[in-house]
Amino acid sequence: MPRFHATVRVGLRPSVLDPAGEAVCAAAQRLGHGAIQSIRIGKAIEIRLEAPDAATARQQLEALSAQLLANPVMETWSLELHNREV
Amino acid sequence: MDVGVAVFPGANCDRDVGWALAGCLGWRVTFLWHQDATLPRKLDALVLPGGFSYGDYLRCGAIAGSAPLLGAVADFAAMGGPVLGICNGFQVLTEAGLLPGGLIRNRGLHFVCRDQRLQVASRHSPWLHHFAPGDALTLPIAHGEGCYHIDPPGLRQLEDHDQIALRYLDNPNGSVGHIAGVSNKAGNILGLMPHPERACDQATGGTDGQALLRGLERWTDLS
Numbered sequence A: 001m002p003r004f005h006a007t008v009r010v011g012l013r014p015s016v017l018d019p020a021g022e023a024v025c026a027a028a029q030r031l032g033h034g035a036i037q038s039i040r041i042g043k044a045i046e047i048r049l050e051a052p053d054a055a056t057a058r059q060q061l062e063a064l065s066a067q068l069l070a071n072p073v074m075e076t077w078s079l080e081l082h083n084r085e086v
Numbered sequence B: 001m002d003v004g005v006a007v008f009p010g011a012n013c014d015r016d017v018g019w020a021l022a023g024c025l026g027w028r029v030t031f032l033w034h035q036d037a038t039l040p041r042k043l044d045a046l047v048l049p050g051g052f053s054y055g056d057y058l059r060c061g062a063i064a065g066s067a068p069l070l071g072a073v074a075d076f077a078a079m080g081g082p083v084l085g086i087c088n089g090f091q092v093l094t095e096a097g098l099l100p101g102g103l104i105r106n107r108g109l110h111f112v113c114r115d116q117r118l119q120v121a122s123r124h125s126p127w128l129h130h131f132a133p134g135d136a137l138t139l140p141i142a143h144g145e146g147c148y149h150i151d152p153p154g155l156r157q158l159e160d161h162d163q164i165a166l167r168y169l170d171n172p173n174g175s176v177g178h179i180a181g182v183s184n185k186a187g188n189i190l191g192l193m194p195h196p197e198r199a200c201d202q203a204t205g206g207t208d209g210q211a212l213l214r215g216l217e218r219w220t221d222l223s
Helices: A018-029 A054-069 B015-022 B066-076 B088-095 B152-160 B207-223
Strands: A003-012 A043-050 A075-085 B001-009 B028-033 B045-048 B083-086 B101-105 B112-120 B136-143 B148-151 B164-168 B179-183 B188-193
Touching: A003 A054, A003 B045, A043 A054, A054 A075, B001 B015, B015 B028, B015 B207, B028 B066, B045 B066, B045 B207, B066 B083, B083 B088, B088 B101, B136 B207, B148 B179, B164 B188
Parallel strands: B001 B028, B001 B045, B045 B083, B083 B188
Antiparallel strands: A003 A043, A003 A075, B101 B148, B112 B136, B112 B164, B164 B179, B179 B188
């Protein structure tokens, strides 16, 4: 069975306050990085899986992201399916 | 009363809830293991306790929200059974889709641990029906991710269906609408961030929690 590698990125919806991101942004500005306008913190989830083809892998990962990895009430997610591994 | 208390790995308030319900209220308590997909017998109510279920990995309550026991909780609730989620238990109920909205990082970033003044906003639940709207309670809070979030249409729906159960009198975490607890539309599921089980004995700082928990007895007598 072919193996795939994917990254799911999960972040707070733009309308949701990210106090951790704001704290990091304030620290960045304090350190002299005055050009930094905003920082939002999310997470990147690295996944390896087996699937017969890329379309099936994508379908499984999309279902998992919507069901468990992100909570649509306050988060959005995006999926990056990388190279098929040999 | 014959009540089931969920036990998740990392949820450290299950014994406290057991002590409050059995020791202070004299109820029968059965602990329910997170891997069990069925309830041992017909119970009067279920409580999902506070703590850090599954280490709060991914999101608070996310992994517990899909634990086998939650299927049994959902079935019990669908039949009208009273379900109470405290702190992490509230987070679990939102993650399981049994309560609307979600809980995110406190606005001030601090873990807040203190006695909190609250106001009863709705009597629409077995745990609050014996209060009058506007009644004040003081219950301990202890959370880092208790900022209640829901989008504006969702908030309007909560208001329209009388689902806002408790509000903070001085909002400790940035929750929208000062919301400390919500119920489902039917009213039988209640989630709240404060810990009623920690206010059941005068020796531990008040008995307002006992007053809230005892609501279930009167509600069961009425129904």
